[in-house]
Amino acid sequence: xxxxxxxxxxxxxxxxxxxxxxxxxxxxxxxxxxxxxxxxxxxxxxxxxxxxxxxxxxxxxxxxxxxxxxxxxxxxxxxxxxxxxxxxxxxxxxxxxxxxxxxxxxxxxxxxxxxxxxxxxxxxxxxxxxxxxxxxxxxxxxxxxxxxxxxxxxxxxxxxxxxxxxxxxxxxxxxxxxxxxxxxxxxxxxxxxxxxxxxxxxxxxxxxxxxxxxxxx
Amino acid sequence: xxxxxxxxxxxxxxxxxxxxxxxxxxxxxxxxxxxxxxxxxxxxxxxxxxxxxxxxxxxxxxxxxxxxxxxxxxxxxxxxxxxxxxxxxxxxxxxxxxxxxxxxxxxxxxxxxxxxxxxxxxxxxxxxxxxxxxxxxxxxxxxxxxxxxxxxxxxxxxxxxxxxxxxxxxxxxxxxxxxxxxxxxxxxxxxxxxxxxxxxxxxxxxxxxxxxxxxxx
Numbered sequence: 001x002x003x004x005x006x007x008x009x010x011x012x013x014x015x016x017x018x019x020x021x022x023x024x025x026x027x028x029x030x031x032x033x034x035x036x037x038x039x040x041x042x043x044x045x046x047x048x049x050x051x052x053x054x055x056x057x058x059x060x061x062x063x064x065x066x067x068x069x070x071x072x073x074x075x076x077x078x079x080x081x082x083x084x085x086x087x088x089x090x091x092x093x094x095x096x097x098x099x100x101x102x103x104x105x106x107x108x109x110x111x112x113x114x115x116x117x118x119x120x121x122x123x124x125x126x127x128x129x130x131x132x133x134x135x136x137x138x139x140x141x142x143x144x145x146x147x148x149x150x151x152x153x154x155x156x157x158x159x160x161x162x163x164x165x166x167x168x169x170x171x172x173x174x175x176x177x178x179x180x181x182x183x184x185x186x187x188x189x190x191x192x193x194x195x196x197x198x199x200x201x202x203x204x205x206x207x208x209x210x211x212x213x214x215x216x217x
Numbered sequence: 218x219x220x221x222x223x224x225x226x227x228x229x230x231x232x233x234x235x236x237x238x239x240x241x242x243x244x245x246x247x248x249x250x251x252x253x254x255x256x257x258x259x260x261x262x263x264x265x266x267x268x269x270x271x272x273x274x275x276x277x278x279x280x281x282x283x284x285x286x287x288x289x290x291x292x293x294x295x296x297x298x299x300x301x302x303x304x305x306x307x308x309x310x311x312x313x314x315x316x317x318x319x320x321x322x323x324x325x326x327x328x329x330x331x332x333x334x335x336x337x338x339x340x341x342x343x344x345x346x347x348x349x350x351x352x353x354x355x356x357x358x359x360x361x362x363x364x365x366x367x368x369x370x371x372x373x374x375x376x377x378x379x380x381x382x383x384x385x386x387x388x389x390x391x392x393x394x395x396x397x398x399x400x401x402x403x404x405x406x407x408x409x410x411x412x413x414x415x416x417x418x419x420x421x422x423x424x425x426x427x428x429x430x431x432x433x434x
Contacts, residue, residue: 115332115333115335115336116332118332118335118336118339119332119335119336122335126389149402149405150401151398151399151401151402151405153395153398154395154398154399154401154402155402157383157399158379158383158399158402158403158406161378161379161382161383162375162378165378166374166375166378172343178370178371181368181370181371182368182371182374182375184367184368184371185366185368185371185372185375186375188366188368188409188410189375189406189409189410191409192405192406192408192409192410193405193406193409
């Protein structure tokens with residue numbers, strides 16, 4: 001392992017191993033030593049060269065998880081060929097169609113052991129994703145007439161809280177049937193705001209994902 | 218302090234002091250010694266007689282917080298003079314009208330420092346409050362025709378997630394204006410499910426509570 005030549009690769013390896021262990025054992029029950037034991041010969045010093053503490057690693061892991069997702073959101077937010085409602089629909093499609101979702105569902109992760117990860121996800125959702133990605137789209141939708149609400153900030157938060165937290169199988173362990181029923185209520189909620197964005201293609205993919213997750217539990 | 222004669226009073230005092238310190242300093246930054254220092258002469262041994270650890274105290278504090286709330290929910294759930302929709306409306310009114318709410322808002326608490334409290338509240342909301350208190354009411358509403366949904370379990374969860382977590386000023390620090398706007402979106406969401414349960418009395422009380430909270434910050 002050429003840790004000095006390719007520091008980015010070392011960091012990515014540490015984060016990948018840490019992510020897997022946090023998911024499998026829980027953050028609280030994973031030690032720095034556990035991470036080292038799974039790094040194929042990397043020393044404790046090499047880890048501490050990149051991260052001051054286990055909490056530092058956790059922050060980097062969650063940052064990496066959200067960075068990719070935010071990149072996808074930014075691309076859709078900045079498209080000029082879609083109205084506000086179409087952008088929301090595209091986001092939901094892309095969110096559940098990315099191949100990485102299969103991996104996340106395959107790890108059979110367990111946020112139940114990870115109050116800090118959940119906390120971080122919850123606050124990132126409300127403090128960052130809602131205002132920077134979903135709010136501009138809802139505001140566009142108000143301008144172009146495709147979305148109707150007097151409270152765009154709060155609608156952005158409520159949609160994300162339901163989609164990213166409540167419907168997240170990493171947080172609330174749902175059966176395939178329960179996930180489907182959550183999605184149906186979510187869809188009914190969106191319709192109440194004039195947002196008919198759920199179609200059969202989205203529902204089929206959702207069933208496929210929950211099935212993958214259940215098999216790997 | 219007659220700690221041996223009245224063990225319940227001792228426990229209640231410990232919980233009251235611990236609750237205040239957890240809220241003011243955060244759970245992570247409160248030590249058992251901090252709690253003892255605020256107990257007016259109670260010894261470390263006396264605390265450990267009742268609680269094995271700081272985490273034990275946290276569990277007891279949150280249990281106490283939810284026990285009172287659940288008691289109120291049970292009374293309304295079991296009333297025979299209201300239909301399902303009226304019970305939901307009564308719950309929202311009572312939840313925001315209880316005097317204890319003033320105290321909670323006056324502490325100017327801060328769940329931002331308390332991932333474990335948030336986690337516990339979130340899972341109690343979904344795993345206990347939704348199925349045991351709100352679900353039976355929604356099922357009654359489906360029977361008596363006052364509530365229409367094919368997914369009562371999921372509707373119960375979504376309503377509580379919004380009301381207990383998202384709209385909780387102890388979790389998300391909202392200005393008076395923001396709290397009001399969250400409530401308006403929540404009310405619009407409920408209307409989408411045929412639940413027109415928000416009236417001017419509820420809105421007035423909500424403004425009063427958020428004003429108390431802002432003053433004490």
